[in-house]
Amino acid sequence: MGLQFDSFVLAASTADLSDETAAREHADAIEFRMDLTDEPLAALEAYDGELPILATNRAEWEGGEAGDEGRLEALADASALDDVGAIDVELESILEGAADDLLETARDRDVSIVASAHDFEGTPPRNELVRTLTEASKYADVAKLAVTAESKADTIALLSATEQLTSHGDTVATMAMGEVGSHTRAVAPVYGSKIGYAPVDPEEATAPGQYDLKTLDAIVSTICDCKI
Numbered sequence: 695m696g697l698q699f700d701s702f703v704l705a706a707s708t709a710d711l712s713d714e715t716a717a718r719e720h721a722d723a724i725e726f727r728m729d730l731t732d733e734p735l736a737a738l739e740a741y742d743g744e745l746p747i748l749a750t751n752r753a754e755w756e757g758g759e760a761g762d763e764g765r766l767e768a769l770a771d772a773s774a775l776d777d778v779g780a781i782d783v784e785l786e787s788i789l790e791g792a793a794d795d796l797l798e799t800a801r802d803r804d805v806s807i808v809a810s811a812h813d814f815e816g817t818p819p820r821n822e823l824v825r826t827l828t829e830a831s832k833y834a835d836v837a838k839l840a841v842t843a844e845s846k847a848d849t850i851a852l853l854s855a856t857e858q859l860t861s862h863g864d865t866v867a868t869m870a871m872g873e874v875g876s877h878t879r880a881v882a883p884v885y886g887s888k889i890g891y892a893p894v895d896p897e898e899a900t901a902p903g904q905y906d907l908k909t910l911d912a913i914v915s916t917i918c919d920c921k922i
């Protein structure tokens with residue numbers, strides 16, 4: 695069965711699957727950043743951890759390091775592995791039609807789909823946040839949106855959009871990158887966000903403003919009963 699996102703999933707985000715041992719105490723899943731390592735499929739095949747994997751192969755044009763050649767095919771290969779319970783696919787690739795085969799393959803294999811969008815420059819207006827999340831929800835089990843907050847108003851817009859989609863019955867994951875937005879990583883789950891990303895080692899953050907795994911687990915567990 696695919697990774698379920700009915701309650702909050704704290705993902706240890708890493709390019710090194712040997713982090714799983716240290717992550718196990720705090721994380722519900724591993725986000726494996728295939729694009730940040732050399733032989734991702736070999737690493738996945740050798741994986742013998744306990745936590746299920748959310749596989750991400752982030753494109754260069756979306757802030758990652760994977761070139762387009764073979765990128766979605768590698769995700770399809772990853773989805774064949776038992777430990778891979780979910781894949782992350784850029785909303786842009788979905789809308790272009792480039793991910794049609796991948797989505798079908800994932801569905802056939804009962805692997806959950808996270809459709810993601812990122813804004814590394816700023817935070818679009820609230821109605822656009824709602825529109826992007828609504829669009830992503832049409833194609834995926836989880837609609838994910840990471841923006842860059844430049845003001846407190848940006849963070850409130852993101853949290854408000856998160857609450858709106860969640861009350862409407864959609865499954866979303868949201869976070870504001872950067873210093874101003876850091877706290878949204880802790881409080882977004884209160885408003886319904888279903889995935890948190892955190893590195894085991896703060897030096898190995900996969901996005902700006904992330905808390906380390908232990909810290910995020912402690913805060914979320916304290917302020918929210920989202921994991922139940």
Ligand SMILES: O=C1C[C@@](O)(C(=O)O)C[C@@H](O)[C@@H]1O
Binds near residue numbers: 752892901902
């Ligand atoms: O898309 C996301 C969210 C993220 O960018 C973050 O801001 O925590 C971290 C990435 O590893 C992940 O793929």
